[in-house]
Amino acid sequence: MRVPVPVWVCSLGAALLAAGRSLPRLRLSYRELVGTNRSVLFFGHRGVLGFRSLYLDEYRDRLFIGGKDVLYSLLLDRTNEDAREIYWPPLPGQTEECFWKGKDAGTDCANYIRVLHPYNRTHLLACGTGAFHPVCAFVYVGHRGEHVFSLDPASVESGRGRCPHEPGRAFASTVIGGELYAGLTADFLGRDPGIFRSTGTRSALRTEVDQSLLSDPKFVAAHLIPDNNDRDNDKAYFFFTEKVVEADSKEPTIISRVARVCVNDAGGQRVLVNKWSTFNKARLLCSVPGPGGIDTHFDELEDVFLLRTKDGKSPEIYALFSTVSHVFQGSAVCVYRMADIREVFNGPFAHRESPQHQWGAYEGRVPYPRPGVCPSKTTNQPRRQYGTTKDFPDEVLHFARAHPLMYQPVYPWHRRPLLLKTDLPHRLRQLVVDRVEAEDGQHDVLFLGTDAGSVLKVVVLQKTSSAATEEVVLEELQVFKKPVPITQMEISVKRQMLYVGSSLGVAQVRLHQCESYGTACAECCLARDPYCTWDGTACTHHQPYGKRRHRRQDIRHGNPVHQCLDQNLTVDDFESVEEKVLYGAEDNSTFLECVPRSPQASVQWFVQRPPDEQRNEVKTDERILQTEQGLLFRRLQRQDAGIYYCKTLEHGFTQTVAKTALEVPKTWYKDIMHLISSQSSRRVEEYCARLWCGSSRPHHRKSKLAQGKRGLGSVDVAKKARAAKPHSERKRVPRQATAP
Numbered sequence: 001m002r003v004p005v006p007v008w009v010c011s012l013g014a015a016l017l018a019a020g021r022s023l024p025r026l027r028l029s030y031r032e033l034v035g036t037n038r039s040v041l042f043f044g045h046r047g048v049l050g051f052r053s054l055y056l057d058e059y060r061d062r063l064f065i066g067g068k069d070v071l072y073s074l075l076l077d078r079t080n081e082d083a084r085e086i087y088w089p090p091l092p093g094q095t096e097e098c099f100w101k102g103k104d105a106g107t108d109c110a111n112y113i114r115v116l117h118p119y120n121r122t123h124l125l126a127c128g129t130g131a132f133h134p135v136c137a138f139v140y141v142g143h144r145g146e147h148v149f150s151l152d153p154a155s156v157e158s159g160r161g162r163c164p165h166e167p168g169r170a171f172a173s174t175v176i177g178g179e180l181y182a183g184l185t186a187d188f189l190g191r192d193p194g195i196f197r198s199t200g201t202r203s204a205l206r207t208e209v210d211q212s213l214l215s216d217p218k219f220v221a222a223h224l225i226p227d228n229n230d231r232d233n234d235k236a237y238f239f240f241t242e243k244v245v246e247a248d249s250k251e252p253t254i255i256s257r258v259a260r261v262c263v264n265d266a267g268g269q270r271v272l273v274n275k276w277s278t279f280n281k282a283r284l285l286c287s288v289p290g291p292g293g294i295d296t297h298f299d300e301l302e303d304v305f306l307l308r309t310k311d312g313k314s315p316e317i318y319a320l321f322s323t324v325s326h327v328f329q330g331s332a333v334c335v336y337r338m339a340d341i342r343e344v345f346n347g348p349f350a351h352r353e354s355p356q357h358q359w360g361a362y363e364g365r366v367p368y369p370r371p372g373v374c375p376s377k378t379t380n381q382p383r384r385q386y387g388t389t390k391d392f393p394d395e396v397l398h399f400a401r402a403h404p405l406m407y408q409p410v411y412p413w414h415r416r417p418l419l420l421k422t423d424l425p426h427r428l429r430q431l432v433v434d435r436v437e438a439e440d441g442q443h444d445v446l447f448l449g450t451d452a453g454s455v456l457k458v459v460v461l462q463k464t465s466s467a468a469t470e471e472v473v474l475e476e477l478q479v480f481k482k483p484v485p486i487t488q489m490e491i492s493v494k495r496q497m498l499y500v501g502s503s504l505g506v507a508q509v510r511l512h513q514c515e516s517y518g519t520a521c522a523e524c525c526l527a528r529d530p531y532c533t534w535d536g537t538a539c540t541h542h543q544p545y546g547k548r549r550h551r552r553q554d555i556r557h558g559n560p561v562h563q564c565l566d567q568n569l570t571v572d573d574f575e576s577v578e579e580k581v582l583y584g585a586e587d588n589s590t591f592l593e594c595v596p597r598s599p600q601a602s603v604q605w606f607v608q609r610p611p612d613e614q615r616n617e618v619k620t621d622e623r624i625l626q627t628e629q630g631l632l633f634r635r636l637q638r639q640d641a642g643i644y645y646c647k648t649l650e651h652g653f654t655q656t657v658a659k660t661a662l663e664v665p666k667t668w669y670k671d672i673m674h675l676i677s678s679q680s681s682r683r684v685e686e687y688c689a690r691l692w693c694g695s696s697r698p699h700h701r702k703s704k705l706a707q708g709k710r711g712l713g714s715v716d717v718a719k720k721a722r723a724a725k726p727h728s729e730r731k732r733v734p735r736q737a738t739a740p
Helices: 007-020 030-035 094-100 338-345 394-402 521-527 668-676 681-693 704-709 714-724
Strands: 026-028 039-042 053-057 062-066 070-075 084-087 113-118 123-128 135-140 172-176 179-185 193-198 218-225 235-244 253-262 280-283 300-307 316-324 329-337 419-421 428-438 441-450 454-462 469-478 486-492 497-502 506-510 532-534 539-541 579-583 590-593 602-608 624-626 630-633 642-650 653-663 729-731
Touching: 030 039, 030 469, 053 113, 053 486, 053 497, 062 113, 062 123, 062 506, 070 113, 113 172, 113 179, 172 235, 179 218, 179 235, 218 300, 235 300, 253 300, 280 338, 316 428, 329 338, 329 441, 419 469, 428 486, 441 486, 454 486, 521 532, 521 539, 521 653, 590 653, 630 642
Parallel strands: 026 469, 172 218, 300 428, 579 653
Antiparallel strands: 039 506, 053 062, 062 070, 070 084, 113 123, 123 135, 172 179, 179 193, 218 235, 235 253, 253 280, 300 316, 316 329, 329 419, 428 441, 441 454, 454 469, 486 497, 497 506, 532 539, 579 729, 590 630, 602 642, 624 630, 642 653
């Protein structure tokens, strides 16, 4: 029995599909990116890079890469030159032990470098899987201006609780004050998830082994975000998903979370010893409001990017989500403000009597200091001094253990996604953002990495009168030749570069290539790329503080009529395009090609039948079809002859992009059939000269068709005659011109 789909589900699914459809204005293949030097790739020196980690060090102008049994240091100015390498395989016997424990010797039993963080002025902290024996060490990288790269053997130690055992297991980490904060699964079998602090001089901390704290989590990102100028209030934030079972459901549901701990947390004195005493978590919501108050949720958190602000305390948090349902598959980007996140953590705690009960807001007395706050000047009172969490009363720690979850969720800005994509054949995996200063204000450009080796470059425009947005997909870049998932991306605003990592290698991709949009002012303006502007002679990189005299740019509207009237704006006079001639055979199929310069443009066809000067729109039906590539006549008729104009319309700007004179010769079939039975090569030559050149004079040179006839039968001659013209295009030749 088929269960009917509710009407609201269908209408919401259709609305999402309509909202998510947007074609890129420019598609660049792998070959085009490499051929134009927009992309430079690094595949390592050992044949297989096995990429797992990336650290962009703009202070030293270096790129550090972690792969399979290897570390690389690359100079940003010369990505493929003077690369330094550290070979770091597992210890003797560990590969064999990994294999005998049931792991794959080719893909699992190696040392995949998964942790790469700056530790101090001269060293990096690096950790690898070590063939399921995690290991960490310090790597000497020297001072600025040096290119040294060596691993300190004396610093090698166990990486348990710092690096995952598995090469592909999701985890997140960051270094704060010389200590590593990591969210990961810390055992061989993958059953011990937690948030850990290690490496520093203080005793290690971790979360308790309790499903109410972390239930099958998938960690995505970890960041230090200060609350204020008091360093004692600094907190580490973790973004992850977990599987929870609600009271009214038997199946686990994926929920996205944000959690935080105090950097100066030291655990409890009698309760929560060597455990986090300030751990809190809240739900991250990213949903689309639907009819009847029912939302469509994007719950699978894929990536998080912090767009930093000048003060560092209020970054804008961009989060990439995905969802899979019976109605649609799609992705969404939601933006969160730190003020909203802090408000939720300062709000009511969640509480329920048992797993069979629903969650509600805790209404009892909350002990002091409030669970989750850091010991600092804020919490200290004249008679209550708390220098460390070990000074917190046991009542506070018991409450913190029993109430880790906040009741209110964190809603995104405007309570809706900034971006929706429901029309993609691939899943979005990675996200970085650049805030670009354009002529008409600031615009956020999103770079979205897919699981097929491509990157989408999108600008989201905020409508001035409402919270609604308009997305413009500027480019689709096929960064890797094979359709492999993109696993990490870093952006260098200083160098205007994007660094993209996959299992194949690492690519350095320029953020823009303005000349690709075209050579006219109108084409540059229609691109709506904040990085690009018309400077009076070419489409070039926009310099916010450069000369303004000749700059033409309109990101919000992309209106070339207003921007380019005094420039080389293409005039739509039907005669600005070179005319091509196409000969078609009556009752046969014929195709008129027209590929618009932008897939975002709509296409219209017009026809003029001389001597009539009027141009009429082509009426399509079962016999005449309009396709994405042009106009198809399924069965050509004599009255179809005429001059056809292909016009495109984009943002109110119309231009003619193709002009084709279609001719349908009257005696085509009769003449061909007559030629088949002819044994005279001269007659064939005269016919071809008359048909192609309009001249009855014999050719003074023998044609290739006539030369080849001596050794061919009449059927072969007919094949060559049929292939000679009906489906090819030639420029119109003066009537008395000599045949080729």
